[in-house]
Amino acid sequence: MFYRRSGILHLDYRYERQLWPLPFDRLLVATVAILLLAAPFVVNRLYLVAYLLPWLIWSSAALGLNLLMGGAGQIHLGYGAVMAIGAYTSVHLVRFGAPLELAMLAGGLASAAIGIVFGAAALRVKSLYLAMATIAMQYIVDFTIVHLPGVSGGVLATIQVPMVRFLGFKIEGDLPTYYMALLVCAVITLFMLNVDRTAVGRALAAVREKDFAAEIIGIDTFKYKLLAFWISSFIGGVVGSVLVVCYLRSVSPDQFHLDLSVQILAMVLVGGLGSVLGSFFGAGLILFAPIIFEGLIGITAAALGVQINADLKAHLPLMLYGALIVVFLLVEPLGLAKIYDNVRNYFLVWPFRTSRT
Amino acid sequence: MDLGLLEELTVTGALVGAMYGLVALGIVLIYKTSGTANFAQGAIAMMGAYVVWAFAGAAGLPMWLAIAVAILLMFAFGVAVERTVLRRMIGQPVIMIVMLTFGIELLLRGVVPGFLGSTVKRINLGIPQAPVFLGDMLINRAYLIGGGVSAALIMAAVILFNSRFGIIMRAVPDDQVASWSVGIRVERAIAVAWGLAAIAATAAGVLWGSIQGVNWSLSLLLIKALAIAILGGLDSIGGVLLAAVLVGVCESLATGLLDPLTGGGTRDMAASIIIVTTLMVRPYGLFGQERIERV
Numbered sequence: 001m002f003y004r005r006s007g008i009l010h011l012d013y014r015y016e017r018q019l020w021p022l023p024f025d026r027l028l029v030a031t032v033a034i035l036l037l038a039a040p041f042v043v044n045r046l047y048l049v050a051y052l053l054p055w056l057i058w059s060s061a062a063l064g065l066n067l068l069m070g071g072a073g074q075i076h077l078g079y080g081a082v083m084a085i086g087a088y089t090s091v092h093l094v095r096f097g098a099p100l101e102l103a104m105l106a107g108g109l110a111s112a113a114i115g116i117v118f119g120a121a122a123l124r125v126k127s128l129y130l131a132m133a134t135i136a137m138q139y140i141v142d143f144t145i146v147h148l149p150g151v152s153g154g155v156l157a158t159i160q161v162p163m164v165r166f167l168g169f170k171i172e173g174d175l176p177t178y179y180m181a182l183l184v185c186a187v188i189t190l191f192m193l194n195v196d197r198t199a200v201g202r203a204l205a206a207v208r209e210k211d212f213a214a215e216i217i218g219i220d221t222f223k224y225k226l227l228a229f230w231i232s233s234f235i236g237g238v239v240g241s242v243l244v245v246c247y248l249r250s251v252s253p254d255q256f257h258l259d260l261s262v263q264i265l266a267m268v269l270v271g272g273l274g275s276v277l278g279s280f281f282g283a284g285l286i287l288f289a290p291i292i293f294e295g296l297i298g299i300t301a302a303a304l305g306v307q308i309n310a311d312l313k314a315h316l317p318l319m320l321y322g323a324l325i326v327v328f329l330l331v332e333p334l335g336l337a338k339i340y341d342n343v344r345n346y347f348l349v350w351p352f353r354t355s356r357t
Numbered sequence: 358m359d360l361g362l363l364e365e366l367t368v369t370g371a372l373v374g375a376m377y378g379l380v381a382l383g384i385v386l387i388y389k390t391s392g393t394a395n396f397a398q399g400a401i402a403m404m405g406a407y408v409v410w411a412f413a414g415a416a417g418l419p420m421w422l423a424i425a426v427a428i429l430l431m432f433a434f435g436v437a438v439e440r441t442v443l444r445r446m447i448g449q450p451v452i453m454i455v456m457l458t459f460g461i462e463l464l465l466r467g468v469v470p471g472f473l474g475s476t477v478k479r480i481n482l483g484i485p486q487a488p489v490f491l492g493d494m495l496i497n498r499a500y501l502i503g504g505g506v507s508a509a510l511i512m513a514a515v516i517l518f519n520s521r522f523g524i525i526m527r528a529v530p531d532d533q534v535a536s537w538s539v540g541i542r543v544e545r546a547i548a549v550a551w552g553l554a555a556i557a558a559t560a561a562g563v564l565w566g567s568i569q570g571v572n573w574s575l576s577l578l579l580i581k582a583l584a585i586a587i588l589g590g591l592d593s594i595g596g597v598l599l600a601a602v603l604v605g606v607c608e609s610l611a612t613g614l615l616d617p618l619t620g621g622g623t624r625d626m627a628a629s630i631i632i633v634t635t636l637m638v639r640p641y642g643l644f645g646q647e648r649i650e651r652v
Contacts, residue, residue: 075452077459121633125640127452128394128591131459132583133636136629139580143626262463269456315471322464329457330445 019193036182040175049174055283056181057243060188062267062279064235067192069265070274071201072228073208075131078118078138079236080260084253085141086111086237087244088151091161091251100164100171104241111237112230114141119229123222138258146253158252161245171246180246188235192276204228208274266321270328272337281336285324290317365494366613367606372496372504374605378597379507379561380582381589382514383554388591390529390550391443393451396458398558399579400465405431405559406566406575407469410478420482424563428556435555439548462576470573477570480563503564510560511598514553518594526550530592577625581608584628587635590645600643604631 010016020026036056040048065079076082086107093103115137122133145152153159164171171180195201203224206214211221244251263286271282294316301308332338380402387395408430413423438461446454484502488495517523528536529546537543562575569575585604589596608627615623641647 069452073450073452075455118633121636122640125636127450128455129587129636129640131394131396131452131455132587132632135580135583136632139625139629140633143623143629265456265459266463269460311475312471314475315467318463318467319471320467322460322462322467325460326442326457326464329453329460330442333449333453 017197040178045174048178051288053174053178053181053247055280055287056178056185057239057247058264058267058287059280059283060181060185060242061236061239061264062271062283063185063188063192063276064232064239065264066268066271066274066276066279067195067204067235068228068232069268070272070278071195071208072204072225073127074119074123074225074228075127076134076232076261077131077265078134078136078141078258078261079264080256080258081138081141082111082115082233082236083240083243083260084145084256085114086240087251087256088145089237090241090245091159092151094161094164094245095159100166100245103164103245104238107241108234108237111240112234115233115236116226116230119226119233123225123229135258138261142253142257145256152253158250161249161251164245177246181242184238184242188239189276192279200224200227262321266325270324270335272335273333275335275337277340278335278337281340285336286321289320289324293320361493362613363610365496366609368491368494368496369500370606370609371602372500372605373609374585374601374603375504375507375511375598376500376561376564377578377581377605378511378585378601379557379564380578381585381597381601382511382594383557384582384586385589385591385594385597386514386550386554386557388586389594390526391547392530393443393454394458394583394586394591395551395554396455396579397438397461397465398554398582399576400462400469401431401435401555402558402562402565402578403571403573403575404434404465404469404562405555406480406562406571407473407478409559409563410480410566410571411473413480414478420480427559427563431555431559432552435551435553436548438555439551443547443551444544462579466573466576475572477572478566479570480566482563482567484567499564499568503568506564507561507601508598510557511594511601514557515594515598580625580632581628584631584635586642587632588642590642592646593642593644596642596644604628607631 015021020029035042039052043052061079061083065076068074068076088107089110090100090103090107093106094100098106118133118137119130122130166176166180169176171177196205203214203219204227206217206219207221207224207228211225214224215221240256244255248255267282267286268279269282270285271280272278294313297308297313297316328335380398383398383401384395387393405427408427409423412418412426413420416423418426442457442461443454446457482499482502484499487498489498489501490496518526525536525541526546526549528539528541529543533543536546561578562571565575565578581604585597585600588604589598589600604627608624611623611627635642
């Protein structure tokens with residue numbers, strides 16, 4: 001119907017290597033891009049700041065983690081700590097008067113440098129150990145940030161971020177912040193879309209599928225695992241700095257606890273491992289599901305005249321994250337992206353049935 | 358440096374460590390039989406404590422009965438988790454299974470306090486408050502009993518694994534197909550391991566719950582248990598006991614000696630640092646078997 005085409009006919013190599021070979025996909029991407037660009041003038045400011053902006057930033061973070069988990073098949077339970085390193089580095093640089101462009105890059109580099117240490121410790125053994133090393137990293141980084149007054153300014157301190165400029169534009173108010181987040185998100189998305197088509201991306205995929213098989217066909221497994229760690233941590237650091245410098249405009253240690261890592265992990269798993277589109281879906285679901293669910297429960301409770309106690313309400317997000325992770329891993333391990341893909345494949349040859357693969 | 362304080366910290370640390378070791382025991386049991394780590398162990402410990410509280414505090418059963426009921430229920434819960442969730446993941450990459458158990462951890466951490474209340478609950482095991490004097494050391498009676506019970510349970514697990522039943526359990530991870538062919542029910546062995554792990558977690562949860570009260574923070578035992586499991590070697594039950602004592606002592610010394618300098622919080626750091634150092638120096642732990650991968 002929407003995508004209808006008969007057979008696959010690649011006339012030349014360029015056609016075969018296109019990101020979006022189908023006109024419908026190109027149209028869809030263009031529409032979404034235009035909608036996102038026009039959003040500040042269409043959407044209510046409140047929705048823009050409360051929903052669209054966090055969604056863009058969390059999607060960027062999920063993309064970074066997805067490169068590591070979906071692209072290279074390495075687990076990371078401490079992504080929040082990675083973002084924290086980037087955030088604090090850039091905040092301090094900005095406060096010292098460094099331009100934001102440099103501060104963001106430095107934040108990314110700092111995250112990558114520290115993140116790679118923990119990765120290197122665990123990568124000598126199997127993925128199981130990586131999970132433990134990264135969870136330890138989360139605690140160690142949390143502790144270090146809180147207990148170094150030079151970094152956090154104290155246990156309960158919140159550091160305000162001064163006015164910043166990016167490429168000459170003042171990042172102040174909703175509009176520039178939104179476009180800044182959109183720009184970073186777009187750059188990361190383009191990178192992620194293209195990394196699969198490069199030698200690095202293919203090497204990572206080989207490592208993900210079977211690391212010793214990859215080793216045998218001449219891929220330096222250790223190097224590529226570390227590289228994945230490095231890139232992913234770099235993205236995490238940059239996103240952390242965007243989150244703090246542009247969006248929250250202040251930073252305190254409790255923003256980056258294990259909860260954040262868990263959220264981003266849930267985004268990646270629910271959205272779909274290794275899928276760019278999935279990261280956006282996952283971020284959307286994980287961010288908004290608790291809000292919607294809470295609203296629904298509130299309405300139901302009001303309709304039935306039942307009082308929902310505060311404990312239940314407070315633990316709802318955690319329940320949802322856990323349930324979503326478990327259900328998706330059991331039912332659809334490739335997440336929302338796979339569901340979208342199934343629907344798309346169905347319509348691709350509609351009214352005929354796709355062969356079940 | 359006050360030598361008396363040092364001794365006291367060491368003894369207390371060893372006892373506390375043994376209690377952490379109970380949680381680690383579950384992780385090791387499951388790793389030993391099924392080859393995957395259980396990241397839900399902390400939440401299962403918390404759930405066990407909540408169940409005991411629900412029967413003893415809320416339903417008014419006597420404590421021994423409440424604990425017995427809780428142990429039965431938690432065994433069933435462990436078996437059920439394996440049967441309904443983990444078994445469907447057989448053959449999937451380890452990373453998936455690890456994330457699944459982590460998902461279960463989150464789910465339990467939300468569901469249990471969400472429905473049973475997140476305020477701190479008391480479990481009264483009837484241990485007197487008065488400390489015990491060992492020479493000139495003051496030892497908290499709850500730690501003494503808790504540590505003793507934990508060490509006994511870990512030793513029981515060691516003995517269990519040397520019995521006929523234990524040989525069956527050990528055969529399973531060695532070669533699942535081969536154990537199948539000699540008549541071992543592989544699925545049942547793994548399910549039993551999950552049940553036993555849940556029991557160990559419950560015991561730990563109750564002991565800790567009686568000391569610090571029952572709330573979600575019991576699930577933080579996970580990180581300590583992971584440190585012990587890694588340090589002792591993921592597939593060594595005997596290693597758990599030694600590693601537990603080591604981790605406990607490190608933690609206690611860190612709390613006693615470093616906390617005044619850093620302003621608190623080193624307690625939770627000790628476990629994390631032990632994990633990272635072990636991975637760097639000796640990834641398979643003190644007594645763990647080095648896994649050689651065959652292509």
